[in-house]
Amino acid sequence: MNKEQEHNFIALLEKHQNIVHKVCRLYTNNQDAHNDLFQEITIQLWKAFPKFRGDAKFSTWMYRVSLNTAITLYRKSKRTISTQDxxxxxxxxxxxxxxxxxxxxxxxxxxxxxxxxxxxxxxxxxxxxxxxxxxxxxxxxxxxxxxxxxxxxxxxxxxxxxxx
Amino acid sequence: MDELELLKKDWNKENGGFTKKTTAELYAMLHKKSSSIVKTLFYISVAELLFWIVINSIPYMTSEEYQKKLNTIYDNEFLFTGLTVLSYGIILLFIYLLFTSYRSISVTDSAKKLMESILKTRKIIKYYVLYNLIMAGFSLIIGFYFAFKHNPAVSGKFSHLGNMELIVTTIVIIVFITVFILVIWFFYRIIYGLLLKRLNRNYNELKKLEF
Missing domain, CATH: 1.10.10 (Arc Repressor Mutant, subunit A)
Structure with a gap:
């Protein structure tokens, strides 16, 4: 991916980063775990970015990737809380x-x-x-x-x- | 519900009380390594492919003398070549299936579809391991059989045994091989069980919603 694409991506992510923060707040219980998940979501967003087509809203696309990472892809570290009954x-x-x-x-x-x-x-x-x-x-x-x-x-x- | 509306108001506050990541921090994050389960699954599958390819290739890497012995055991060359081609063909088929399966995993799919793609990939690895274990089991049993029949050193040792003792020995060997294979299988189940525990739980939860 070229520099321009990277620049565009960072600008969009910076603008909408609250979405990622909110997902992290729901799925983790401390700052370290929050940062871990934030990191993983950012990587997944970046990897999927070439497939992002401008016809969908960036924020809508972010919801999906962020939630998928939190629910499915993220390997919880010991620092994160486990789901309870x-x-x-x-x-x-x-x-x-x-x-x-x-x-x-x-x-x-x-x-x-x-x-x-x-x-x-x-x-x-x-x-x-x-x-x-x-x-x-x-x-x-x-x-x-x-x-x-x-x-x-x-x-x-x-x-x-x-x-x- | 009033409480949720109250929460919604707080939830949608402008900054949400988060420490914003700076541009530099975000740039740095792009170049870090992912630790997703898909990546772990990928490494495990590559390791398994290599492991079984090496195991299957051991007979070819051993001494000439051993190869000669192998040739006498499989005195039918056509059968031997056929089996070799078939086993490598099956490995290639699994590599192809795994490759296409990994490519179909997309983080932009719906949660359910994403989980299904990952579980499908895991199933392919499972069948690959199962196939190899079954083949290993058969090879061991056939190996023992030919050793009894064709290897004087081995058959000499058992020649003094009566029929009943021979049957018991055979049963013991078969049980031993079965237990050995089951232990390896159980070990695999634990590795995947731990890795995909959360995914399975969430997938079942989503499936439950469909009833």
Whole structure:
């Protein structure tokens, strides 16, 4: 790949780097692991860049590559958290004092979402990014109906955890 | 759901509280090595290809005397050449299948399609290993058989055994070979099991959504 291509890629990545950071925040639990995953996503984006056609939005293309790297390609280092069962999380949160301030609520929400399984995280991520169900289904390779059903189940689960 | 809407608001904040990577940092990242499972899988498959090619080539690299012995064992030259051509043909076929399979792995596919491509590649490696283990098993059994039949040094040692003892010895040898092959197979399962544990779990999770 030539210098110009490299330059274009870096400019685009720099502009949209928040997408990668957000994926890293969901799938890792400390700064080292965050940087590790960020590194791997950057490499995968760069390797796939020649196949990127301008007809799709760069950010949309980034969602797919970043999530695929986090869910499938990335070999978790020991520093990253392992996915736990949702039920186990519910117990942990229930035992903590639930403060109704917005900040505390956000903290609890992040904690709950952080411990969903990899696929549920991907759904929540795309939902938070305001993607419609068509895009969610295409990114994950499941039907639109199933994406909707699963998202509703996740919402119900989160509700139960937050309002026991 | 109110809580998720609250989270969405926080989620989409301008900078999100992240330490932005500088242009120089991003440039440096492009030239680092990937540690993805596809790369690991690729190295394992190349190592396996080489390993079994070397194992298959050992008879050709040994002394002339041994080769002569081999020729007496396989007294039918046509059969011997045929088997050699076939085994290398199969190796070439596996190399071709692996190559096309690796090329079909694309990070820009949907998550499910990507996982399927990786699992397909892993399946090809699995069949390659299985094929070689089965061939190794057969070769060992045939080797023992010919040693009994044609090698006076070996058959002399067993000549004093009665029929019953001979049957027991044969069974012991077959069990030994089977256990040996199963141990190697089990070892492979562990390597791939560990490497693809997370991928399998996520793939099953996606498949579960389709019901």
């Amino acid at each position: 949702f039920n186990g999380v519910a117990f942990k949160i229930k035992t903590e004092q639930y403060d109704d301030t917005e900040e505390q609520q956000l903290k609890t929400l992040y904690k709950a979402i952080h411990q969903l399984n990899d696929i549920e995280k991907a759904l929540v991520f795309l939902y938070l990014e305001d993607k419609d169900y068509r895009e969610i289904s295409e990114t994950l390779g499941i039907s639109e109906v199933n994406a909707r059903v699963k998202m509703n189940r996740i919402k119900t689960k989160l509700k139960t955890i937050l309002n026991p």
